[in-house]
Amino acid sequence: MIQMEKNIVSFTNNTVTKELPIQINVENVNIFYGDNHAVKDVNLPIHEKSITALIGPSGCGKSTFIRTINRMNDLIPSARCEGMIGYKDVNILNPKVDVVQLRKEIGMVFQQPNPFPKSISENIQLPLRFAGVRNKKMLKETTEDCLKQVGLWDEVKDRLDRSATSLSGGQQQRLCIARALALKPNVILLDEPTSALDPVSSAKIEELLLELKNSYTIIIVTHNMQQAARIADYTAFFYQGELIEFGKTKTLFTNPEKKSTSDYISGRFG
């Protein structure tokens, strides 16, 4: 890591040539935990059907920021957000926003795989049931469809009734992604989805994300800079609560504007 030369980083998958339309527009967002100013004045466009990676050292505010996009921070009583996150002509941070509906459109996957201690099929069907879907045929079809999308169908089709906790860590995480897809969201947030997984499982998830970006907007927090370089179209570098630099991944990694960005990506700190 320390001697990460530019030639180690491959950009084979970053195929964005033209600018994609903006789906989420972040303007002057400030986030506080009590008196702690965790995220400072962030401005950032999230482009549709692309992967945006948020990188930066621990405690830089990237996880806090991603959790604000679907208002998961509401669960922390001391958290407070200011500014604007524009999505479909509304400000997500508006207290009048229906967070239940919002989270149906902006799904989330967490660091630790957290399947429900229920059967594999129930894990995918639960979001639909929460949304009021009763039709058995539709539940079944969605289960198959989502599992196919994450490449888990062939591995589990004979044991859909088995507990989801019997799957391996990597399979559990792919199940969690399938669960997030069940409601056909527009955006998927992933908070360090591979940091608890082995390299092979991580590679599978990365491959999967590259496929999913054709249909979904993906925002991923990652500790792993090579991961960002491999899969992200855009990368945002956070440091001490501030967004230091944002740009196309290739530009950011090969020709960073700020010194702290180049220090971080070349492994001098972090």
Add this chain to the structure above:
Amino acid sequence: MKIGKMVTDAAPASGGKSKLINEKGLFSQLTDRTSESRGKLLIYGSALLMIVAVTAITLFLSIQGLRAFVVDHLNFWTFITGTEWFPDRAENPSFGAFPFIFGSMAVTFLAALIATPIAIGTAIFMAEIAKKWGAKVMQPVIEILVGIPSVVYGLIGLSIVVPFMRQHFGGSGFNLITGAIVVGIMILPTVASIAADSIRAVPDSLRQASYAIGATKWQTIWRVVIPAAGSSLLTAIILGMSRAFGEALAVQMVIGNARNIPASILDPSATLTTIITLSMGHTTTGSVLNDALWSLGLILLLISYVFIVIIRFLGRRGEKR
């Protein structure tokens, strides 16, 4: 052997003993403050005493409880299925314990039926809705309620529930459902407290997963948290039931103590425990009635063991998941 040899080889050439070899006698092992044997003795001793006590109680109850069948030649089958309990009738005394077995079961299940919804509701409120208030105020209050002697619950039943039942449902007010209500209230704090603990033990990651797929708070509690706490919630209920099953005093004060099977829940009735506490003082050791009461005690013990086995089974199933 090899290790021992190596240590001896390593001993100082001056002939002094190596500290690595324990050559202390039994006495010095017990008096030495740094010795491990003292702690070991204390802990092993306590464990042994406990095992001996449990075995002794079981053995003693078994011997006493079997006397009725072995010495007094009562038929075991007619004892547990017979419905007539007239032990002191001069001619043809009969020992049919079924009304009491039935009474105990009825009180236990009705009490669980009354207590469970309220207890689970309280637990959800404490552990999910008003977390701070629940942990700081309600949990201690509920723990105090667990410690209130059962006679107090009996007194409250006697002065409030019995008159209430008399006014609204007729009769004396001393009946099966009154007993079940009093015991239900009594086990409520036990069940609520354990249930709240098991809800708190559900990892937060599951709640987050649920919220992240657009669940409301109620959906999260009902469809994710409660099922995840599932088997430990059942354990809480069964623990409450085993307490209800063993309760004598509070039940005896309000149930009416009739020796026949109640035709409805508004009829007076009796349980295994109440009949033992009521009759034991009036018998002489070695009499048939005395032996029969011991048999009731044995049945009580066996059913309590069944409750414990169920709790263990559920606990193990919970761990597996």
